[in-house]
Amino acid sequence: MNLWIPSLWTSATLVPLPVLLCLTGAGLALVFQRHPRAQRAIAMTTLILMVLVAALLLVLSDRGAIVAVIGNWAAPVGIALVADRLSALMLLISSIVLVCVLWYAMAQGIGDGSNIGRSEAERQDLLPVAIYHPTFLILAAGVANAFLAGDLFNLYVGFEVLLAASYVLLTIGGTRDRIRAGSIYVVVALVSSLVFLAAVSMIYAATGTLNLAHLALRLPDIDPSVRLGLQLMLLLAFGIKAAIFPLSAWLPDSYPTAPAPVTAVFAGLLTKVGVYSIIRTQTLLFPSPDVGSVWVDRLLLVLALFTMVVGILGAVAQDDIKRLLSFTLVSHIGYMVFAISLADGQGAENLGATAAAIFYVIHHITVQTALFLVVGLVERRGGSTSLDRLGGLAKLAPGIAVLFFLPAMNLAGIPPLSGFLGKVGIITAGAQVGHPLAWVLVVGSVVTSLLTLYALVKAWNKAFWQDAPDDVLVEKAGDKAPRGMYAAATALVTVSLALTVFAGPVHNYAGRAATGLIDGRSYVEAVFPGGTENADDTGVRDQEVADDDGFDEEVHQGAGVKGTGAQGADHG
Amino acid sequence: MPQGLSAFMQDATIVSSMVPSAVLVLAVGVFVAAGVYLILERSLTRVLLGFVLIGNGVNIMLLLAGGQAGVAPIIGTDNGESMSDPLAQAMMLTSIVITLAMVAFLSAMAYRSWQLYGHDEVQDDIEDARVARHAHRGEAAYTDLDAMDLAWTLDDEAAEVHDDYDIDDGAAAEASPVVAVASPAAPPAARFGASRQGGQQ
Incomplete structure (x- = not known):
């Protein structure tokens, strides 16, 4: 039995840790419900550990995807958790963002702008802080599970976990506005979950498996029209979650009513989980360049154009910064969809497009979250987020002004910031593909970038640069925000600037992640180290499989598991 | 099949x-x-x-x-x-x-x-309806002091800033285009004075 102990601690042990840590942390935080300090310590420790684990995974998965099969049953019987480069990168950036947001929320004490004028006791009374930390950790667990899932049903469960947590966070306190906005959000999210579940059951009926690697092997064999239907069902489900036009109307209505840290984490992470799922399923499950797939790509291109343009026109019309930012969020999802729709194929331009999509997702997570955190500071200081009731903040709070200006310019894509680099990557990929529709999209994305600049500069002028309207006395509004809020927002802005400085290494990593995605075989081989032809076989495995990029991938799956009685999981 | x-x-x-x-x-x-x-x-x-x-x-x-x-x-x-x-x-x-x-x-x-x-109906986006009403009436999405027609030129403002414009001279003030400014835009002196004062409080 001693032989088991070293085999327990391999790189595969790390893979389920982000999910386990967060769930354990959530449980502990619930136990210490009446001890806010202990609760904060637990939440912060958990998320910092998650950052460390994610960083380790990032380094280790660069040598090849790490697979952990739960219960040590080999895939496809056991539920596989896969950390390849894309998963690890998404996990690391999400956990960093989660730490910053948690820090901000702790400093803020979950009282937000809508409670200005109330005493501290009233705020405590109004918002049940005790449930904030456990729910936040469950959200983190759901996000981590979705990124690591190597199984379509596990992806669904990850989505449900993060959505259930998001329902609670969005309606936290149960005030009038939040119930009104929350009911729209909840109903839309429930419908998307049902669509996803229906897609899962159809895929299972058609292929007899839900393991992503197994599906990648089996989906090419089924009837193309059935496959097209399955692809569209999945895109519909993920499209609602990622807020792709015309499925995006729910987002600008529901996000702005939540407290700033909640909106920030939603804007940064939840839509990106949808985008991640689209990248994963489009590249791994539906890579074949058949007729149906080409039409899906065209459809995605058109939808990307509308997402960008309609979203940003909505942003231009808004007079509230939170809503303005929600619309820019929708609009910039369009860039990612544009890049994803170019990613289908095996050429160098497809590789470039995939890398650009990944880089843009990473950039957008940090920038959008940072902007929402800074708007929380604006709300504190200026007492409002309405542009008609703000002004002169550049003089009053130069720190906030700088913190707003940098990510705003980054989002608009001003050189040399990471937003510029991301957009250049996507536009270059579009130009390389050279399809007429791709050129339309290139023009569309440049116009969207300019309109983003216009909307954000207008917000900057109204809130920071211009004098306040005479009837608004800024000084009477909120007091100075706690230092921790500034520090957390500064940290996240610094992270987004670091993405500019270290754009080279990050982009190279994204490129290697894209190589793995475009190829697909490395993912399948990592999950089925014994070879794909006997994928249904289970047995003892501890071997190295040569990666196609020349890297050796290490797959440790423990030892001594027999596959008796396991055949039930894999049949039609 | x-x-x-x-x-x-x-x-x-x-x-x-x-x-x-x-x-x-x-x-x-x-x-x-x-x-x-x-x-x-x-x-x-x-x-x-x-x-x-x-x-x-x-x-x-x-x-x-x-x-x-x-x-x-x-x-x-x-x-x-x-x-x-x-x-x-x-x-x-x-x-x-x-x-x-x-x-x-x-x-x-x-x-x-x-x-x-008192009911459990899912309501429309209130903010959205408000923005749409603005658009229907042809109003600007929000008031923009910079974009307003203030009827005084940049030269007047520059003169104001450099203090070589005698604002106390009644005749000069009457002759200047500032008087023609319609509400809500106040004369530049009043605007800047008020906000400067406000900033010092």
């Missing part, structure tokens, strides 16, 4: 028919259709009922995905040939539990909505 699928079925370890029960297929259709009708309603309670119906429909779909019913999938009860698919049942159970939790949350939200508003 798609070619790939039939080829796959030949390799399948369990020889249960893929042809599902027509009654269950019909039930899925009825559940989902009724659910969609209900979910399109305004009242959260009806949306809740619609969600329950669609949820049940989709759960039955998961069961159907497992193929025809057979004996309980326990080792030893059978040689594996007429077992029903345990995975589909496991997934169905998971999704039933998730649906239950969501129903609980949705009913709590409907109740809270009733507490706050």
